[in-house]
Amino acid sequence: MKNFKFSSFLLVPLLAVLAACGGGGGSSTPSTPAVTLKSIAVTSAQPTTMVTNTTAQLTATGTYSDGSTKALTSAVWAIKSGATTVAQVSSTGLVTAKGVGTESVTATDSSITGTIALSVIAPSPWTQVAAGGNQTIGLKTDGKLYSWGSNIRGQLGDGTSTDRSAPVTVSGNSTLWKQVAVGDRFAVAIRTDGTLWAWGYNLNGQLGDGTQIDRLTPVQIGTAKTWSFVSAGRAHVAALQSVTSTGTTGSAGTTVSTLYTWGSNVNGQLGDGTTDEKRVPTKIGTANWLTVAAGDSHTVGIQSNNTLWGWGDTSFGQVGNGATSGNVVAPVQIGTATWLSVAAGSFHTLAISTDSALFAWGRGDSGQLGNNGNSLQPTPVPVSTAKNWARIAGGLSHSVGVQNDGTLWGWGSNAEGQLTNGNTDSLFPVQIGDLKTWKTVAAGNAHTVALRADSTLWTWGRNGNGQLGNGTVTNSATPVNVAY
Incomplete structure (x- = not known):
């Protein structure tokens, strides 16, 4: 029996047909842009005017490039001034009023920072x-x-x-x-x-x-x-x-x-x-x-x-x-x-x-x-x-x-x-x-x-x-x- 071989010139039309039908090589669909954190809002469950020796739970909420929002559990909390005489904050966002004055608390995630201002007053007798x-x-x-x-x-x-x-x-x-x-x-x-x-x-x-x-x-x-x-x-x-x-x-x-x-x-x-x-x-x-x-x-x-x-x-x-x-x-x-x-x-x-x-x-x-x-x-x-x-x-x-x-x-x-x-x-x-x-x-x-x-x-x-x-x-x- 005689053996036949497909010559390369016969493959060219076939590949052209496959390309026209979408088969074969890579897709032309554009890639989806990555969703990124755009801003952070810090809110308090209690009034932001606090009495010394009381606590308040702060929450950091992120807003993303696609318009969505969610609570940020991985935010890093800090006192803006770096001092602890007016307030202290824990890794979970629980702030404790320590002394009379004003202070700001920050929450940072992905190089984005949100801030909330607090006032601490002395307790009334x-x-x-x-x-x-x-x-x-x-x-x-x-x-x-x-x-x-x-x-x-x-x-x-x-x-x-x-x-x-x-x-x-x-x-x-x-x-x-x-x-x-x-x-x-x-x-x-x-x-x-x-x-x-x-x-x-x-x-x-x-x-x-x-x-x-x-x-x-x-x-x-x-x-x-x-x-x-x-x-x-x-x-x-x-x-x-x-x-x-x-x-x-x-x-x-x-x-x-x-x-x-x-x-x-x-x-x-x-x-x-x-x-x-x-x-x-x-x-x-x-x-x-x-x-x-x-x-x-x-x-x-x-x-x-x-x-x-x-x-x-x-x-x-x-x-x-x-x-x-x-x-x-x-x-x-x-x-x-x-x-x-x-x-x-x-x-x-x-x-x-x-x-x-x-x-x-x-x-x-x-x-x-x-x-x-x-x-x-x-x-x-x-x-x-x-x-x-x-x-x-x-x-x-x-x-x-x-x-x-x-x-x-x-x-x-x-x-x-x-x-x-x-x-x-x-x-x-x-x-x-x-x-x-x-x-x-x-x-x-x-x-x-x-x-x-x-x-x-x-x-x-x-x-x-x-x-x-x-x-x-x-x-x-x-x-x-x-x-x-």
């Missing part, structure tokens, strides 16, 4: 603090309220139901707050114009706005502008309206403070002679009151003649009239002594007499009465022999007080460090530290907060919801500073 349940609210000299801790019912008033482990401002950013009280999952506060506001849980009408609707931000209670003091219990409120009459020429007018209550009343804790719930402030008699305090389901108050009165649940003797069962639905006088101040724990009561001696009564199973015992006491019993008590507060099962020399004392349950000395309960007052600069104190369910003479705020005890305000949820058996 604390003037007042209130604790209840598992949350805390404080007032500063700037007139703003700051809150932290549990927020399941909006009791922090910041417009959310998110727990906070560090202070946030109560919604509205008002600078007109005067006094605040914290109940169980709700709060009430008075402004400098005498108006009364409330927020949080409202199942029993404890917000006083006529509804049972929870409020995430403050709502005004009525239109009165004569509110002068307020106290919050578990689900009820007791407050005073004060009116000063015009005095004759050369003499001062007379101030009369009338008592109003509202909220839960199943045990007669509103003192209106019934056990019916009230959703708006209800006037209680015509007596002139100096102060009032609300517990879990009882209420106590001091009238203008320094007599002490109690009403509500007597199951643990907390009213102080000798009863240990049933309810007292209207105020009854407790003994014949005269008194300066009174505080209500959940199921026990504390009061300072006019000679500065301290007495307690009610539930005492954890030693919260401070009388070196743990039994129920239905009438006032002395707490130590000291006669120099100035401030007192009661929690769920612990008590705290400040003496006239500025020393701080605690007694009762210490299961979560609310007395600071380890976790041992105490049946009598034990000194908390050795400082003599304490000014006032407040107690939540199982945490304690106190102000020093230098207006710094300190907290200790339970912290599962961030109620200590130090940015963590870890209990502390020693005082921690709320540096905000």
Whole structure:
């Protein structure tokens, strides 16, 4: 058989056909330009005006040549000046305010840099603090309220139901707050114009706005502008309206403070002679009151003649009239002594007499009465022999007080460090530290907060919801500073 060979001249037309059909050699499609980073925007999750010792998380977002954007996780963070006296920044963009001044923080990626300017200011001094349940609210000299801790019912008033482990401002950013009280999952506060506001849980009408609707931000209670003091219990409120009459020429007018209550009343804790719930402030008699305090389901108050009165649940003797069962639905006088101040724990009561001696009564199973015992006491019993008590507060099962020399004392349950000395309960007052600069104190369910003479705020005890305000949820058996 004869062999045939394809000559090269026969391949030329074939290659031409293949080229015309797109086969064979390389494609003529143009290449896609590379996408490049064009700019970086740096933003903060918190305000860029920061208070010393607070932190803010910064985020770097890149914009690319194709118009797309994405968060930059590989950005290199730095302080623009290179100094660390005003601020420091971590590799993840967490900036910490260190000292008063201005500074810029940069984020760099692929030779592109973004910048954010920060201002660091000194914290405003604390003037007042209130604790209840598992949350805390404080007032500063700037007139703003700051809150932290549990927020399941909006009791922090910041417009959310998110727990906070560090202070946030109560919604509205008002600078007109005067006094605040914290109940169980709700709060009430008075402004400098005498108006009364409330927020949080409202199942029993404890917000006083006529509804049972929870409020995430403050709502005004009525239109009165004569509110002068307020106290919050578990689900009820007791407050005073004060009116000063015009005095004759050369003499001062007379101030009369009338008592109003509202909220839960199943045990007669509103003192209106019934056990019916009230959703708006209800006037209680015509007596002139100096102060009032609300517990879990009882209420106590001091009238203008320094007599002490109690009403509500007597199951643990907390009213102080000798009863240990049933309810007292209207105020009854407790003994014949005269008194300066009174505080209500959940199921026990504390009061300072006019000679500065301290007495307690009610539930005492954890030693919260401070009388070196743990039994129920239905009438006032002395707490130590000291006669120099100035401030007192009661929690769920612990008590705290400040003496006239500025020393701080605690007694009762210490299961979560609310007395600071380890976790041992105490049946009598034990000194908390050795400082003599304490000014006032407040107690939540199982945490304690106190102000020093230098207006710094300190907290200790339970912290599962961030109620200590130090940015963590870890209990502390020693005082921690709320540096905000």
